[in-house]
Amino acid sequence: MKAFTFNMPAKIYFGAGVSKDLSELARRFNADKVMLVTDRVIGNTKGFAAIAEGLEKNGIQAIVYDDTSPEPPVEAVDRAADVMRTGGCQMAVAVGGGSAIDSAKAMCMLCTNEGSVRDYLFGGSRTIENRPLPLVCVPTTAGSGSEVTASSVISDPERGIKLSVTHEWLIPLAAVIDPVLHMDMPPVITASTGMDALTHAIEAYVSKNAEPLSDALALAAIRLIGQNIRTATYRPDCLEARSAMALASLMAAAAFVNGGLGAVHGISQAMGGIAHVSHGIGNALLLPFVCEANLPGNMERYAQIAPLLGERTEELSLHQAARCCVDAIHRMIKELGLPAALHEVKVTREMFPDIAKGGMEYRLMPLNPVPLSEKEILDILEKAY
Secondary structure, X not given: OOOOOOOOOOEEEEOOOOOOOOHHHHHHOOOOEEEEEOOOOHHHOHHHHHHHHHHHOOOOEEEEEOOOOOOOEHHHHHHHHHHHHHOOOOEEEEEEOHHHHHHXXXXXXXXXXXXXXXXXXXXXXXXXXXXXXXXEEEEOOXXXXXXXXXXXXXXXXXXXXXXXXXXXXXXXXXXXXXHHHHOOOOHHHHHHHHHHHHHHHHHHHHOOOOOHHHHHHHHHHHHHHHHHHHHHHHOOOOHXXXXXXXXXXXXXXXXXXXXXXXXXXXXXXXXXXXHOOOHHHHHHHHHHHHHHHHHHHOHHHHHHHHHHOOOOOOOXXXXXHHHHHHHHHHHHHHHOOOOOOHHHHOOOHHHHHHHHHHHHOOOOHHHOOOOOOHHHHHHHHHHHO
C-alpha cells in the first residue's frame, strides 16, 4: 500500500438547524464583530436572517456584506476586503455557494496581507505571509466543497481568465453544513452543483494522486449522488435527499483536497474565464467527454464507478463496464435537464484554442489519468460542442 498524508483541518458541524447559532464559534475565535459575507439572493432568505439573529441575540455584532457576485472578479474582492478591514471585523462567516465562500477566503487573507488579490493568484508576485482572519463557512449549495478546501477561485477580467489563490491557511476553520439551507435552491442550481460534486469525486478517484482515504470518500460520494441527485432536484423539499447531497459534496471535497483533480477542472476553469460558463455547468458539460478520453488510463476504476451510478455491469467486459460510466453521466445530465453541448451555453469554436491553452496550464493537469496534449483537449471540446 502506498504511503500518503491526509489533510482535513476544518472542523465539521453537520445537521438540520446547526447554523442557527454560530455565536459559540465566534467566541472560540475571539471575535465579537463578525462580517457575514453573502449575495443579495441568499441575504434575503429566512435562513440567512436566522444566522444573523442568532449572532446578534448572543452578543456578537454582525455586519452584512451582500455584494458578492458569481465567479468573483479581482476588483470586487479587493473592494470587499477594504470594507471588512475598515469595518474592524475580526472574523467572517460566509453564507452561500462557492463564489461567496471564495470571496470570503480572499477577503480574510487580504485583511492580514498587503496588496490586491491579483498579486496572490497562481503565478503572481506575492505569497501569503500572515494567517488570514478566521473564517467559518455555511454553504447553501451542495457542490463546490469550498468550505473545506485551500483554494479561492477568482476571475481576472483584464486577462479573461480564472485562477486560484491556494494556501493551506485559506482552509476555513469550521464548516457548518445545514441541509435546511439547501431547500431553497432552484432545480438548475441543485443539479449543476450536484454535478460539480460528482466531478470532484470522480476526478479524485481516478487521479494519479489517489490514496486509500480519498478513495473511500470519493466512492461514498459517488454512490450518494447517484442515489439522490434526481430526488433533490425534482423534490426540493425532501430533507433526506438534501442531507445526502450535502454530505456527498463534503465527502467529494475532502477526497479531491487529498486526491487531486484533473482535466475536467482544468478545461472548465479556462472555459469559465473565457466564456463565462458557470463552474457547475462547465464541469457537467465536460465530464462525460473527459471520462471517455481518460478510460484507457484507469479503466478498472471507471468500471467500478458505473454501478454506483445505477448501471448493471455484472455480465460485461471491463471495457464495456467502463463505458457504462460515460453512458450513465450522459443519461444523468439529460434527466436533470442540464445543457448537454457547449454551443448551448454560447461557447464558440473560436474560443477553443484559448480554452485548450488555459487547460494545459492548470496546475493539477499532471494528475489526470491520461496525459493530454493541447490537440487532445481541442478534440474533447469538439466532441462536447
